[in-house]
Amino acid sequence: GEDVEQSLFLSVREGDSSVINCTYTDSSSTYLYWYKQEPGAGLQLLTYIFSNMDMKQDQRLTVLLNKKDKHLSLRIADTQTGDSAIYFCAERGSSASKIIFGSGTRLSIRP
Amino acid sequence: DAGVIQSPRHEVTEMGQEVTLRCKPISGHNSLFWYRQTMMRGLELLIYFNNNVPIDDSGMPEDRFSAKMPNASFSTLKIQPSEPRDSAVYFCASSLPTGYNTEAFFGQGTRLTVV
Numbered sequence: 572g573e574d575v576e577q578s579l580f581l582s583v584r585e586g587d588s589s590v591i592n593c594t595y596t597d598s599s600s601t602y603l604y605w606y607k608q609e610p611g612a613g614l615q616l617l618t619y620i621f622s623n624m625d626m627k628q629d630q631r632l633t634v635l636l637n638k639k640d641k642h643l644s645l646r647i648a649d650t651q652t653g654d655s656a657i658y659f660c661a662e663r664g665s666s667a668s669k670i671i672f673g674s675g676t677r678l679s680i681r682p
Numbered sequence: 683d684a685g686v687i688q689s690p691r692h693e694v695t696e697m698g699q700e701v702t703l704r705c706k707p708i709s710g711h712n713s714l715f716w717y718r719q720t721m722m723r724g725l726e727l728l729i730y731f732n733n734n735v736p737i738d739d740s741g742m743p744e745d746r747f748s749a750k751m752p753n754a755s756f757s758t759l760k761i762q763p764s765e766p767r768d769s770a771v772y773f774c775a776s777s778l779p780t781g782y783n784t785e786a787f788f789g790q791g792t793r794l795t796v797v
Binding site: 604671 | 737
């Protein structure tokens with residue numbers, strides 16, 4: 572079945588770039604998402620990419636997609652303390668199918 | 683729109699009791715998802731509906747769990763009888779129909795504690 576995997580933890584120094592990686596198994600994935608969860612809150616969409624794209628940039632966020640290796644990454648430039656959260660990678664095969672999430676990567680920021 | 687609304691926000695119940703979690707999706711959304719989040723297992727998809735019809739319930743842990751969507755604006759997730767291992771945060775999410783960017787919009791979650 573479909574599976575999405577992420578590393579559980581990432582620690583970076585404030586001001587550095589953070590890179591969160593994700594792999595997925597469903598080769599028919601059409602939509603790939605990055606969500607952010609702050610403590611005690613629900614998940615909020617950060618950005619998304621369609622499977623026919625290689626890269627998407629949105630201010631400090633850069634998403635890279637390697638469809639051949641089924642690898643997705645999220646780069647956060649100039650990481651700030653407010654970026655501390657859990658980041659989830661998710662994939663959806665089609666607009667009517669289920670959305671599968673990874674286990675989430677907890678990003679912590681060192682001063 | 684107020685977003686996806688879940689109730690209650692917190693629920694504490696005794697083992698063996700019935701628990702009902704409620705969700706109101708965003709108006710116009712036709713897909714609805716129930717997820718469970720725990721430290722050990724991360725975010726698990728329990729069940730999802732399209733146009734009020736359950737499409738995939740393979741993530742429902744066991745027969746003690748049931749979900750319904752009687753109309754486009756309301757869904758329930760019921761646990762009967764509840765057990766301590768059901769303690770988790772339960773999220774409801776909804777998404778737009780075919781043809782749009784179909785991201786899921788999440789509610790604030792219901793934190794369930796079974797003692």
